[in-house]
Amino acid sequence: xxxxxxxxxxxxxxxxxxxxxxxxxxxxxxxxxAGIGFELFRTSELTIAKFGFNFWRTKTWDxxxxxxxxxxxxxxxxxxxxxxxxxxxxxxxxxxIFLSELSxxxxxxxxxxxxxxLAAIPSIVYGLWGIFVLVPVVRHLEVLTPPWLKKVxxxxxxxLGVGMLSAALILAIMVxxxxxxxxxxxxxxxxxxxxxxxxxLGATRWEAIRAALSYGRTGIMGAVMLGFGRALGETxxxxxxxxxxxxxxxxxxxxxxxxxxxxxxxxxxxADDLYLSALIEIGLVLFVLTVVIxxxxxxxxxxxxxxxxxxxxxxxxxxxxxxxx
Amino acid sequence: MKxxxxxxxTVITAAGVVSSASxxxxxINGAGATFPFPIYSKWFSEYNKLHPEVQINYQSIGxxxxxxxxxxxxxxxxxxxxxxxxxxxxxxxxxxxxxxTVLGGVVPVYxxxxxxxxxxxxxxxxxxxxxxxxxxxxxxxxxxxxxxVKLPGTDITVCxxxxxxxxxxxxxxxxxxxxxxxxKTVGVATAVNWPVGVGxxxxxxxxxxxxxxxxxxxxxxxxxxxxxxxxxxxxxxxAGEFVRASVxxxxxxxxxASTKMPADFRVSITNAPGAGVYPISSFTWLLFYENPxxxxxxxxxxxxxxxxLTEGQKYAGxxxxxxxxxxxxxxxxxxxxxxxx
Numbered sequence: 001x002x003x004x005x006x007x008x009x010x011x012x013x014x015x016x017x018x019x020x021x022x023x024x025x026x027x028x029x030x031x032x033x034a035g036i037g038f039e040l041f042r043t044s045e046l047t048i049a050k051f052g053f054n055f056w057r058t059k060t061w062d063x064x065x066x067x068x069x070x071x072x073x074x075x076x077x078x079x080x081x082x083x084x085x086x087x088x089x090x091x092x093x094x095x096x097i098f099l100s101e102l103s104x105x106x107x108x109x110x111x112x113x114x115x116x117x118l119a120a121i122p123s124i125v126y127g128l129w130g131i132f133v134l135v136p137v138v139r140h141l142e143v144l145t146p147p148w149l150k151k152v153x154x155x156x157x158x159x160l161g162v163g164m165l166s167a168a169l170i171l172a173i174m175v176x177x178x179x180x181x182x183x184x185x186x187x188x189x190x191x192x193x194x195x196x197x198x199x200x201l202g203a204t205r206w207e208a209i210r211a212a213l214s215y216g217r218t219g220i221m222g223a224v225m226l227g228f229g230r231a232l233g234e235t236x237x238x239x240x241x242x243x244x245x246x247x248x249x250x251x252x253x254x255x256x257x258x259x260x261x262x263x264x265x266x267x268x269x270x271a272d273d274l275y276l277s278a279l280i281e282i283g284l285v286l287f288v289l290t291v292v293i294x295x296x297x298x299x300x301x302x303x304x305x306x307x308x309x310x311x312x313x314x315x316x317x318x319x320x321x322x323x324x325x
Numbered sequence: 326m327k328x329x330x331x332x333x334x335t336v337i338t339a340a341g342v343v344s345s346a347s348x349x350x351x352x353i354n355g356a357g358a359t360f361p362f363p364i365y366s367k368w369f370s371e372y373n374k375l376h377p378e379v380q381i382n383y384q385s386i387g388x389x390x391x392x393x394x395x396x397x398x399x400x401x402x403x404x405x406x407x408x409x410x411x412x413x414x415x416x417x418x419x420x421x422x423x424x425x426t427v428l429g430g431v432v433p434v435y436x437x438x439x440x441x442x443x444x445x446x447x448x449x450x451x452x453x454x455x456x457x458x459x460x461x462x463x464x465x466x467x468x469x470x471x472x473x474v475k476l477p478g479t480d481i482t483v484c485x486x487x488x489x490x491x492x493x494x495x496x497x498x499x500x501x502x503x504x505x506x507x508x509k510t511v512g513v514a515t516a517v518n519w520p521v522g523v524g525x526x527x528x529x530x531x532x533x534x535x536x537x538x539x540x541x542x543x544x545x546x547x548x549x550x551x552x553x554x555x556x557x558x559x560x561x562x563x564a565g566e567f568v569r570a571s572v573x574x575x576x577x578x579x580x581x582a583s584t585k586m587p588a589d590f591r592v593s594i595t596n597a598p599g600a601g602v603y604p605i606s607s608f609t610w611l612l613f614y615e616n617p618x619x620x621x622x623x624x625x626x627x628x629x630x631x632x633x634l635t636e637g638q639k640y641a642g643x644x645x646x647x648x649x650x651x652x653x654x655x656x657x658x659x660x661x662x663x664x665x666x
Binding site for chain 2: 060061062063064065131132135136139158160161162163239240243244245255257261264265266267268269270271272276
């Protein structure tokens, strides 16, 4: 936030005006976030007053009788996003390593372009692809699941195709370009001297890469968290393949629901005030969760950054650039 | 502050709350149900050809949104697939008139491997399937209605709408009438707490799920099934006949109900009595304040509605909607006169 002093000794009124102007724009963002939070809170007063904390931990979502609990949606959002990160993180980091360290020069540009192209595909297109290609494949896998494996809660339930597994897979594909391109930038920012030093000590290529990874771990964690944030809020593609059934189930095969999906699905037809308020409170819960998770990830990044500095004496500017990635 | 809330949750609503009126032209804004959107936009454009000075804008944001925007008076008229509840009428701060415009039907669609025959359903069996009580296709209840059809022992997967929808309202309204059990455990609303099954967004979402899941059953609007050439089952009506939904059999439901039409037209015509009636049928309504502030717009809108109820009905069939029966149109033209303007 600190504004650097200009080297020029002359400071005109324009300077001050410019500073005030840009400062005002920065302030707008803060106001907007606070405004959204406040307004979500204000418009969901009805359900906050009626259900209180029970809203967060009960499982019934019944618009007919006016009973609302957000737990299945919170569960579905977190479960699908965490699964997506488990699937996508190794792949994204693998792509980043290959593109920055191992890929032949001729392949690098087209491959980078293609990975980033994945990020440009609209989520509705992912959704359609999910329905017509991914879901049948997943259903086939579910049909092939041997009976003894079906007894494990993780794989129980009828083979529907739509459900948690399809949602997690599609989310994983959607977040890979985000995580991998940031991770690639981080790896490229690792000074060549680091690798040279590793080779000079007799390190193999793999060991040199590991040294580079360790050097850039703050930034890589930032890259993963960026993907996680994206997965939490993704709506369209997820709602098309997750089955939209509000239940808390550990099974990968079970149809479930997410917070953003229920808002997108039910908002237009929510005619009575309590129902509307419940949907807005879901928005508030999602808002709060996003803020908390972002806070935690900032904290983790800050901590790893510090550990790195303490252990390895990383020069200050790099640690800072990693944290801002 | 209202804008902020909308910003936070939906871009659709924010897109067109109010548009500015130019000097000569009369612009009238409305919002509501998505189901009648194709016929309404056809009407508005045809009417605009006849009366170039009148331009009617319609945002198909859903029935709930339409009722809300009408009540907040951000639009001049609303449109809904389910009549307003007494509480909503009270909150409106003025008498709201419901006028049926066209009719639609909801049909059961299914995907049973190896079965090409058109299945027959009774209301009770349909309700039990949706409740998850009948969960195999070769269950005696289904087989009993369909002698001669070789049904497999496949599990039934129920596919329903994940979004709030007038289609859902009509479907569960019918099931609640024919099954006390369904009424008790699920009830009637545009979105309900489904005991089993998976949800798809929109008619296309449900149709897609049904098409891809062996053993699936779902429900879509008749128009959607006709336009996409999806085969659907017939449903037993009060007279005991198994009727396949069609433009005519849906209109027949309204004709049968018109003898007992309440003065405010807020009536459900699912499970209507009479021969040749398709039982899962419903009106869709336009909503006006009986005594609106803007008398000028009210006058124009009344003229338009009169046109839509008479001349305009001829466009219904080609778009897959069922036209209103004469008897209902007559009642409505009288009721229209009560609106001030």
